[in-house]
Amino acid sequence: MGSQLWLLYLDGQLSLQTGLPLHLCSFSAALCLLLYLRFHTRLYHFVLLLGVPGALMALLFPSVTASSHPWLMKTAFVRLHALIPASALYWLVQKKPLPKDPRGAFLLGNGLVLLAACTNRLTGSNYLFLQAAPQGTPLALLIRQGYPVYIAGLEILCMLVMRLLCPLYLRKVESM
Numbered sequence: 001m002g003s004q005l006w007l008l009y010l011d012g013q014l015s016l017q018t019g020l021p022l023h024l025c026s027f028s029a030a031l032c033l034l035l036y037l038r039f040h041t042r043l044y045h046f047v048l049l050l051g052v053p054g055a056l057m058a059l060l061f062p063s064v065t066a067s068s069h070p071w072l073m074k075t076a077f078v079r080l081h082a083l084i085p086a087s088a089l090y091w092l093v094q095k096k097p098l099p100k101d102p103r104g105a106f107l108l109g110n111g112l113v114l115l116a117a118c119t120n121r122l123t124g125s126n127y128l129f130l131q132a133a134p135q136g137t138p139l140a141l142l143i144r145q146g147y148p149v150y151i152a153g154l155e156i157l158c159m160l161v162m163r164l165l166c167p168l169y170l171r172k173v174e175s176m
Helices: 002-010 024-037 039-061 072-095 103-123 138-143 146-176
Strands: none
Touching: 002 072, 024 039, 024 103, 039 072, 039 103, 039 146, 072 103, 103 146, 138 146
16 A cells, blocks of 8 residues: 555655545555454454455456556555455464454444545545446446445445355355
8 A cells, every 4th residue: 555655646646535545445454454463353354344355356357546657556556455365364364253243344334434425525535436436347337327326236235245255254164
């Protein structure tokens, strides 16, 4: 994340609209760093249930910020997004407790949505892609149905993914 911020700074793009960790992946990466310093089960569950799927989707459908150093920006983007599943795997191997109920992560996620929405309103930013979906991603398909459907769809998708992941994580660990 530091590399991306530095590249934004070099291009004169670093601002409140671009530099806060209010996208799902930057927030999750910051949580990963905190978890390495002091492990907290609820934050780990957020990373597992929202951060990992979000990072994997970002790696499959990258939306890299334009930069005068495109290769460096793409490398920083990939490193940031690979950190999240790699960190989750690290704690999984250490047998950290897995989520049985997604509600805590969902509430924390909605707190992030509220913070991002307020920040977007105050600064004109697009954190969590709440204002506009990045082109070439599945979110771009969802927003075509209109803004209310887009926001409701994001919530429903998060609930569905988290509800499916809880038993999947538990089943995977039991088979290890």
